[in-house]
């Protein structure tokens with residue numbers, strides 16, 4: 001449901017919000033406000049206003065007004081989410097935490113960082129690297145997404161097969177629930193017997209505003225080696241994935257790209273010399289020099305046995321960056337070529353990955369859509385773009401049908417409807433495919449404890 005309009009400057013709500021954060025930080029008609037109508041999936045919803053907090057302590061007062069006046073609040077980081085989580089599904093005020101962007105502490109001895117939620121993910125990784133440490137979670141959006149958004153979505157990334165996802169690096173947090181009181185978990189409340197940190201990670205801004213995060217850092221690997229392989233048949237790429245997993249080698253990265261994804265990226269990059277293959281794998285080993293040599297000796301013949309059209313491996317930093325350009329260009333290439341698009345992120349056990357890829361090939365024909373897929377093959381996570389040019393009801397229906405088809409298949413293959421992008425608005429109706437009514441009921445009760453009046457990011461997930 002869309003509101004008729006944003007707040008007016010003379011309305012009591014506008015004035016009350018402006019008193020807390022300052023008039024400049026309450027947006028009702030500018031570019032920032034319009035940006036807050038969408039996240040990266042571009043489903044548009046009109047908020048009453050978008051507010052930028054400059055200190056965490058402004059939140060209890062905003063929460064008090066929202067409760068008194070009964071309007072929802074929607075936490076927002078950088079708006080790179082892919083399931084509509086940061087947009088106002090009901091008349092509500094989007095609250096951006098992006099200006100809370102300080103790295104408060106880097107403790108090299110304990111290998112941890114204390115950060116505010118608006119710090120960009122790449123800045124966390126860079127700050128860790130500067131003191132000789134490593135923050136591994138690396139969503140492909142890491143140059144834009146905030147660490148608060150990563151925690152709220154439990155973001156995965158390219159290195160998650162070996163290093164795990166955001167959840168594995170969050171030691172604790174502070175935040176505000178809708179009672180306006182400060183919640184402390186984990187590192188910030190070491191004696192608390194229940195693991196509230198785990199509950200909040202991946203809750204998509206529906207349980208509390210996250211305002212401070214303690215992150216585990218680790219010792220970085222000594223060196224890296226990247227591999228790029230192209231194939232004339234997807235089956236050969238799938239065979240390399242299965243064989244490398246079966247060999248006991250654990251690559252830091254194992255990314256799959258189908259022929260359509262590669263063709264779009266090649267065109268976008270203007271790399272006319274490289275012929276379109278049917279599949280590409282990008283693999284990265286990391287560890288000590290001796291470990292990499294050992295793993296390379298296992299992988300090299302295994303790749304060659306599976307008919308690569310072209311195969312390159314390199315430890316050279318600049319060349320590795322070049323190979324990575326292809327993978328990094330897929331999302332911008334899609335954005336430039338398909339005005340209407342939905343990105344699904346189904347995930348299946350790695351043994352079912354070949355069946356999933358086979359099905360995706362048929363999906364486009366079955367629903368008359370452009371379809372391409374790529375993703376973190378190492379842990380069975382496949383991103384599928386369903387794309388169209390015409391923005392009309394019939395197109396959206398076809399995308400919806402294709403999406404239902406794909407998500408049902410993922411569950412049939414013992415997988416999940418979302419490997420890492422969350423549920424948000426777009427997958428809400430499909431959650432019962434994999435979650436029983438009993439579990440849903442318990443989840444709703446948990447939500448009720450944090451937000452009894454359903455004013456924090458309502459109509460998402462539950």
Ligand SMILES: Cc1cc2nc3c(=O)[nH]c(=O)nc-3n(C[C@H](O)[C@H](O)[C@H](O)COP(=O)(O)OP(=O)(O)OC[C@H]3O[C@@H](n4cnc5c(N)ncnc54)[C@H](O)[C@@H]3O)c2cc1C
Nearest residue numbers: 077078079080081085140146148149150152155156205210
């Ligand atoms: C090109 C591209 C590549 C991507 N690659 C990946 C990938 O590899 N892996 C992956 O997991 N995701 C990926 N994503 C999705 C997205 O970047 C992640 O979900 C990211 O974690 C969102 O962060 P954000 O700061 O943009 O959050 P937003 O989009 O602003 O918000 C996302 C959700 O988090 C909530 N939220 C945000 N900040 C807070 C806070 N401080 N407190 C409470 N709730 C909050 C919001 O309410 C919303 O529900 C990609 C997106 C794009 C556009």
